[in-house]
Amino acid sequence: xxxxxxxxxxxxxxxxxxxxxxxxxxxxxxxxxxxxxxxxxxxxxxxxxxxxxxxxxxxxxxxxxxxxxxxxxxxxxxxxxxxxxxxxxxxxxxxxxxxxxxxxxxxxxxxxxxxxxxxxxxxxxxxxxxxxxxxxxxxxxxxxxxxxxxxxxxxxxxxxxxxxxxxxxxxxxxxxxxxxxxxxxxxxxxxxxxxxxxxxxxxxxxxxxxxxxxxxxxxxxxxxxxxxxxxxxxxxxxxxxxxxxxxxxxxxxxxxxxxxxxxxxxxxxxxxxxxxxxxxxxxxxxxxxxxxxxxxxxxxxxxxxxxxxxxxxxxxxxxxxxxxxxxxxxxxxxxxxxxxxxxxxxxxxxxxxxxxxxxxxxxxxxxxxxxxxxxxxxxxxxxxxxxxxxxxxxx
Numbered sequence: 001x002x003x004x005x006x007x008x009x010x011x012x013x014x015x016x017x018x019x020x021x022x023x024x025x026x027x028x029x030x031x032x033x034x035x036x037x038x039x040x041x042x043x044x045x046x047x048x049x050x051x052x053x054x055x056x057x058x059x060x061x062x063x064x065x066x067x068x069x070x071x072x073x074x075x076x077x078x079x080x081x082x083x084x085x086x087x088x089x090x091x092x093x094x095x096x097x098x099x100x101x102x103x104x105x106x107x108x109x110x111x112x113x114x115x116x117x118x119x120x121x122x123x124x125x126x127x128x129x130x131x132x133x134x135x136x137x138x139x140x141x142x143x144x145x146x147x148x149x150x151x152x153x154x155x156x157x158x159x160x161x162x163x164x165x166x167x168x169x170x171x172x173x174x175x176x177x178x179x180x181x182x183x184x185x186x187x188x189x190x191x192x193x194x195x196x197x198x199x200x201x202x203x204x205x206x207x208x209x210x211x212x213x214x215x216x217x218x219x220x221x222x223x224x225x226x227x228x229x230x231x232x233x234x235x236x237x238x239x240x241x242x243x244x245x246x247x248x249x250x251x252x253x254x255x256x257x258x259x260x261x262x263x264x265x266x267x268x269x270x271x272x273x274x275x276x277x278x279x280x281x282x283x284x285x286x287x288x289x290x291x292x293x294x295x296x297x298x299x300x301x302x303x304x305x306x307x308x309x310x311x312x313x314x315x316x317x318x319x320x321x322x323x324x325x326x327x328x329x330x331x332x333x334x335x336x337x338x339x340x341x342x343x344x345x346x347x348x349x350x351x352x353x354x355x356x357x358x359x360x361x362x363x364x365x366x367x368x369x370x371x372x373x374x375x376x377x378x379x380x381x382x383x384x385x386x387x388x389x390x391x392x393x394x395x
């Protein structure tokens with residue numbers, strides 16, 4: 001469908017595809033508003049697993065801010081039928097009261113045109129531009145963390161996008177592209193002048209991927225150097241309420257901390273932060289969270305055989321992270337660190353032991369407890385292979 005057709009028939013298209021519980025498409029004009037991230041619990045945009053049903057689970061468990069999965073600008077511009085896969089990443093649930101979308105592009109014109117279309121047809125509170133994704137297929141196209149090697153291109157992308165729309169534009173970056181060559185400190189004074197409302201600093205370089213812990217001292221340095229008009233968020237390895245407290249006390253200038261892998265492994269981290277406690281969650285309580293996810297998934301993707309298997313696929317992707325959680329009641333040292341690699345252990349009941357398995361066959365068993373038997377010949381291999389621990393996972 002070409003752009004002219006899209007512009008001439010927006011009401012008809014919207015009426016055909018909007019569902020009550022997925023309130024993404026814009027229904028009426030709204031005034032521009034400023035986004036205040038301070039002290040809010042921000043669920044990071046997460047590739048593959050950060051879908052709408054998963055975000056609903058995190059909202060139930062205490063997340064304040066949610067953001068859709070990263071969508072590629074080139075794909076969005078090619079899918080003007082508005083019901084294609086890439087645009088589906090921008091769908092919003094009614095429970096997401098402070099919601100943004102994340103896009104990724106290499107050139108100012110494509111990113112600016114994309115944010116224009118999003119503002120015209122979607123109801124979002126902010127648009128985040130990914131300038132930190134380390135994945136080869138993204139970087140090789142000049143997008144994601146490749147932009148960190150081209151600061152003038154970064155400037156052009158942010159300026160063009162922020163001028164094109166009233167919706168607040170934010171960016172997410174890594175500390176730099178090459179290990180030992182951080183560069184955000186040299187740009188932080190300018191980023192606010194480019195038109196960004198906020199910047200999230202993931203405390204790793206692109207080259208580092210996830211092989212070392214995040215460099216929060218550098219994130220603090222950049223935060224303290226930022227102009228007062230620019231909100232700065234930190235990101236990396238937040239896995240307990242103590243991590244959250246320490247970052248906020250070490251650098252009060254931080255607006256908030258974005259939570260990514262920590263929420264994949266234990267989505268109840270939002271509850272722990274709000275209640276300031278280590279939750280020794282039982283296997284039954286964890287299973288109930290998975291039941292909620294399955295229910296939300298069937299509502300979102302449908303309850304026919306295709307919807308069931310789509311829900312199963314994304315549940316299995318999520319289980320490839322959750323097995324890394326070690327129950328508080330079994331720890332000798334509290335809290336668990338995100339990079340710990342525990343040996344195999346027996347849980348306090350059979351279900352807890354099953355949930356700790358790093359075997360895809362056991363993840364499939366859990367899915368069958370919730371969605372019935374898998375089809376004949378079914379196999380599963382996680383997309384991000386997070387059980388390798390040091391592989392790239394999200395940008």
